[in-house]
Amino acid sequence: MYRNFKLINNVMFGRGCFEQLDDILDVRRKDSTSWMVFVTDDVFRNTSFEKRIPLKENDMLLWVNVDDEPKTSYVDRLTDQVRAFSDILPAGVIGIGGGSAMDLAKSVSLMLTNPGSSEKYQGWDLIRNPAVYHAAVPTLSGTGAEVSRTAVLTGPEKKLGLNSDYTVFDQVVLDPDLLQGVPRDQWFYTGMDCYIHCVESLEGTYLNQFSKSYAQKAIELCREVFFHEDPESDDKLMMASFFGGMSIAYSQVGACHALSYGLSYVLGTHHGIGCCIVFDYLDEFYPEHVNEFREMMKKNNIELPGNLVKGLDEEKIDTMVSVTLGLDPLWENCLGPNWKNIMTPDRAKSLFMRM
Numbered sequence: 001m002y003r004n005f006k007l008i009n010n011v012m013f014g015r016g017c018f019e020q021l022d023d024i025l026d027v028r029r030k031d032s033t034s035w036m037v038f039v040t041d042d043v044f045r046n047t048s049f050e051k052r053i054p055l056k057e058n059d060m061l062l063w064v065n066v067d068d069e070p071k072t073s074y075v076d077r078l079t080d081q082v083r084a085f086s087d088i089l090p091a092g093v094i095g096i097g098g099g100s101a102m103d104l105a106k107s108v109s110l111m112l113t114n115p116g117s118s119e120k121y122q123g124w125d126l127i128r129n130p131a132v133y134h135a136a137v138p139t140l141s142g143t144g145a146e147v148s149r150t151a152v153l154t155g156p157e158k159k160l161g162l163n164s165d166y167t168v169f170d171q172v173v174l175d176p177d178l179l180q181g182v183p184r185d186q187w188f189y190t191g192m193d194c195y196i197h198c199v200e201s202l203e204g205t206y207l208n209q210f211s212k213s214y215a216q217k218a219i220e221l222c223r224e225v226f227f228h229e230d231p232e233s234d235d236k237l238m239m240a241s242f243f244g245g246m247s248i249a250y251s252q253v254g255a256c257h258a259l260s261y262g263l264s265y266v267l268g269t270h271h272g273i274g275c276c277i278v279f280d281y282l283d284e285f286y287p288e289h290v291n292e293f294r295e296m297m298k299k300n301n302i303e304l305p306g307n308l309v310k311g312l313d314e315e316k317i318d319t320m321v322s323v324t325l326g327l328d329p330l331w332e333n334c335l336g337p338n339w340k341n342i343m344t345p346d347r348a349k350s351l352f353m354r355m
Contacts, residue, residue, distance in 0.1 A: 003250070005249055005250055006149060006165035006168045007168070008147060008168060008169055008170070008171070008172055009170050009171065010024075010170065010171045010172070011171075011172045011242075012024070012171075012172070012173045013174040013175075013238075013239075014174075014175065015175060015177045016175065016177060017173055017174070017175045018052070018137060018173055018175040018177070018178060019052075020173070021054055021094075021135075021137065021173055022054035024135070024171060024173070025054065025091075025092060025094070025135075028092050028133055029056075029091055030091065032058075033058070033088060034058070034091040035056070035058035035059050035060065035086060035088075036056070036059045036060070036090055036091055036092045036093075036094060037059070037060045037062055037082055037085075037090045037092070037094065037108070038053055038055065038059065038061050038062060038096060039062050039064055039078070039093060039094065039095045039096065039097075039101060039104055040053065040061060040062065040063055040064065040095075040096040040097060040101065041063075041064060041066055041096065041097030041098065041100075042063040042064060042065050042066075043097070044096070044097075044139075045063055053096070058086075060085045060086075060090070062078065062082065062108075064078065064097070064100075064101055064104050066097065066098065066101055066104075068268055069100065069152075069154050069159075069264055069269075069270060069271065070100050070103050070107070070151075070152065070154065071153060071154045071155070072117060072119040072122070072153050072154070072155040072156070073156075074104070075104060075108060075111060075118040075153060076111070076117050076118055078104065078107075079107075079111040079112060079118075082108060082112060089112055089113075089132055090132060091132075092132065092133040092134060092135060093105050093108055093112075093131075093132050093133070093134040093135075094134070094135045094136075094137065095134065095135070095136045095137065095169075096136075096137045096139065097137075097138075097139050097140070098138065098139060098140035098143065098145075098190065099138075099140065099142075099143030099144075099145040099152075099190070099193075099271065099272075100271075102136045102138060102143075102145040102151075102169075103152055103153070103161075104151075105134055105136065106131070106134060106145075106151035106162070106167050106169070107151045107153060107162060109131040109133070109134035110127055110131045110151070110162055110164070110166060110167060112131070112132050113129040113130065113131055113132060114127055114128060114129050118153060118162065119153075119155040119156060119157075121162045121164075122153060122155050122160040122161065122162065123160060123163065124164075124329075125163065125164055125165075126162075127162060127166045127167070129166070130166050131166045131167070133170050133171075134169055134170055134171075135169055135170060135171035135172065135173065136169045136171070136172045136173070137172075137173045137175070137178070138172075138174065138178070138241070139178045139179065139182075140179070140182060140187075141179060141190065141191065141194070141234075141237045141238045141240070141241040142189075142190035142191040142192065142193040142194040142195075142237070142240075142241050142244070142272065143190060143193050143194070143241065143245075143271065143272070144193075144194060144197065144241055144242070144244045144245025144246075144248065145245070146169060146174070146241065146242065147169075147172065147245035147246055147249070148168075148245045148248070148249065149163060149164060149165060149167050149168050150162060150163045150164075150167055151167055152271070154264065154265055158265070158323055158326060159261045159262075159264055159265040159323055160261075160326075160327070172242075174239075174242065176232075176234040176235040176237075177234075179234040179237065179238065180234070184300070184301075185273075185302060186272070187237075188226070188300050188302050189270070189272030189273045189275075189276055190272045191222065191226065191237055191240070191241075192275060192276050192296070193271060193272045193275050194218055194222060194237075194240050194241050194244035194245075195218075195219060195222040195226075195240075195244075195289075195293065195296075196253075196256050196257070196275050196276075196279050196293075197244055197247070197248050197253045197256075197257060197275075198214075198215040198216075198218045198219045198222070198244050198247050198248075199215075199219070199256075199289040200248075200252070200253045200254030200255070200256060200257065200286075200333070200334065201215045201247045201248050201251040201252070201253070201254075202215045202216070202219070202247075203254065203285070203286055204251060204252060204253075204254050204333035204334060205333055205335070205336050206251045206252050206332075207251060208250060208251065210250045210251075211247045211248065211249070211250050211251035212247075214243045214244070215243075215244065215247035215248075215251075217240075218239075218240045218241075219240075221237070221240035221243070222237075222240050223292075224236055225237045225240065226296040226299065226300060227295075227296065227299055252329050252332075252333035253330055253333070254285070254330055254331075254333050254334035255282055255285050255286075255334045255335075255343075256278045256279045256282055256285075256286075257327075257330055258324050258325075258327045258330040258334070259282075259324050259348070259351060259352070260274040260275045260277075261323055261324060261327060262319075262320035262321065262322075262323040262324035262348075262352070263278060263308070263320060263355070265319065265320065265323045266316050266317075266320050266323075267308060269308070273304075273305075276297075276302075276304055277304050277305070277308065277355060279293055280293070280304060281351060281354050281355060285334065306355075307355075308355050309353055309355050317349060317352060317353075320348075320349075320352050321345050321348045321349050321352065324348055325340075325343065325345065325348060331343055
């Protein structure tokens, strides 16, 4: 059975195109009561960028903090804030920021139309009602959150996305100018998320020509960005992120993302750096690409933290293993249908103990 893949309805790309967001949203404002929610990374609070957000009188500017990975409890609180703001649903939810901010915007747009806590919907195709119209303005590139059908959340029992066709953004505005000023290490870690999930797509058992075409182009762009100085690096990284997100839409990620979810669930490690930490130990799965990744780190003067798992009690390590091995599609893509005979709890634990 083939899956009918849901694409983004509208994509705008180009330096300065953020200034057209107001025109895009005006089409959604049906009357004087229509309003928007701008789910915006609070790193932009009290900056010149804040003044550029096309806020109207009725709109809600919802600052979100992404110091921690997005949690279901946080999504539920944000959704309650939006509901308390007005008796009518917003005409749109606009996510402005990196992958976490975009995932929060996706989640809020879904939870405004689906009852109960967001933790109920962690999994595949559990969302029943279409989301409120939602758009993305990425200010970081690499996660592919702007194009993916998931919003990754940490819940009370697991780290798992709201995976649904309804999760996909209706509009994406890709303005490379918005990447200026990103700290070098954050730029690298987020970009490597793209590189890594393309590797996992290309080396996976789910590989097909659809995912292969996008992944190959995304990796080519990542090499240009992380090995060479280029005035168009931000443009290339933004497109690599978009293509990388497309590459896993009809495929899946693999061992690195599965292990990083366990690491993040217990330690709160941010996704980009978590993937980098894990990938550095996966020579047995992706030897050529791990070596290339290390060359990219060297080129960009990046040093990863170590000894993250040192001193953790057995219960926390067991939780890491449990969360990691609960991601069946990721491991099947990596190791095939008999993956449980290959990636045993002891083997997963031994990988964590090296980190």
